Amino acid sequence: MPVETILSNARVVTANEVFDGSVVLRDGKVFDVQPGVSKVPGAEDMQGSYLLPGLVELHTDNLEKHMSPRPGVDWPSASAVLSHDAQIIAAGITTVFDALSIGDINPRGKRMQQLPQMLAAITQAQSQGNTRAEHRLHLRCEVCHPDVLSVFRDLVEDPLVQLVSVMDHSPGQRQFAKEAKYREYYMGKYHLSVAEMDAFIEEQIANSKQYSDRHRQQIVQECHLRGLSIASHDDATLAHVQESASLGMAIAEFPTTLEAAKASHSLGLSVLMGAPNIVRGGSHSGNIAAAELARLGVLDILSSDYYPASLLQAALQLADLDNDYDLAKAIATVSLNPARAAGLDDRGEIRTGLRADLVQARLHDKQVVVQQVWRQAKRVY
Known part of the structure; x- marks a missing residue:
């Protein structure tokens, strides 16, 4: 029986x-x-x-916090994965796309150095049956980085990879259309001197001009050949959205303006916003509020981003806000909608x-x- x-x-x-x-x-x-x-x-x-239904998380950097719990501290990767997994499952997330960032725009960051250890630790923990959530991989590709294409090609054949996003965090682009905001953000976050910031901006602008368009086109083309879901990131204008739609992207991650969110939704891209944006009552970086997109009916997916417990909390709060999202529709933003956008039709x-x-x-x-x-x-x- x-x-x-x-x-x-x-x-x-x-x-x-x-x-x-x-x-x-x-x-x-x-x-x-x-x-x-x-x-x-x-x-x-x-x-x-x-x-x-078990929650489906498409974009979380949570593992990085366990890999580097304090500045200058590198935690053993096998332990970091299991601690991350425990936090994920306790939040009700049964399918998680762990984000691996290719191309660090933090001048003092360790993301690129951590990639091999993170990938190996996730793969080993899952193959040994030690994870409670199902882990898949989301490759976040910083298209202005000189090495992003070669590293992407090294990683994309991994069977856990199912989602790829393309980003350009250089000054003058997307989230940082205004250089003054870029300067304020990076000097504050990474404690750079004026001279260090000037040199960093100059380098990033030059890299963006040389690499971004070519890398975006090549990465997207290779994703389509492999049947991988693709997401844009921080689209801010109608032109950005039209480019994303023309490249066949399925998801619009964190559009920064109402114009970009509405255009993405109308062109068939699933609009993904941060669950912390709902829980906190707005964007921590001053971009469009997720609740406003819900009020207008153009919010499709929520992601915990940097705080796993925010995902279910945000969905339940969403159902109580002034919009047309009843509980079933709100829960779909953290379960059915992300599953479908990522090509998972069995959950x-x-x-x-x-x-x-x-x-x-x-x-x-x-x-x-x-x-x-x-x-x-x-x-x-």
Whole structure:
């Protein structure tokens, strides 16, 4: 007889509705979804908690914080991955795309040096069955970096790679259209002197002119040949969005203006914004608020970015804001929508035949509390 788990007396959140019901898990998948309380002996009582699809996270730099927990401290990569994984699963995230940045725009950063260790540690932990979430890779390609194309080609054949984004963080581009803002941000964040900042700006502008367009075109072309999902990053103008759409990108990550977000949505790109933007009530960098995009109906996906616990909290808050996102639609921004945008059609909602990736959660004084998590019907938290 197949092993069967019955989760009953839950507030079941499907892709289209919310109802009191029961979900049957069998052979790693959702076997049945029914309204009402199960009468089967041994059914697990969810006590009226929400039963949600496992969250799908497309863009998180969280692993980097575990690799370098303090300035000058390099933590063993195997331990860092497991600590990161524990934090991810505790947030209700059952599928995570760990972002690996190719081309560091921090003049004192270690991202490029950490790439091989991060990749090896993720691959080993997952192959040995030591991770509780399913880990995939998101290659973040800084197209103005001289070495980005060669490093991208070294990494893109890894079977865990499924998402690639193209970025240009040089002064005068995208997020930093105004050089004064670029100077303020980098001098403040990396404690550069005026002379160091002047030299850094000069180098970045020269690199962007020499490499950005060529690298963007080549990376996108190679992604299409491999069937990988592609995301733009920090599009700010209609011209940016039109370029992204013409290159066949599926996702618009963090558009910085209302114009770019609306254009991306209308041209079929899934608009991805930061969950911390919702939780905090706005962008920490002064860009368009995610809540405003939701009010206008052009917000498709939320990402925890730098704070895993923000993902589910933001989705539940989204359903309470002044917009047309009911709970089912809000939860889809952290489950079904990111899964589809990344080409994953076997997860993202509670539906018969799909993977049994599930989260039991409740609200306490408007704070979400994750109680249990299942991945492919196995309890992992």
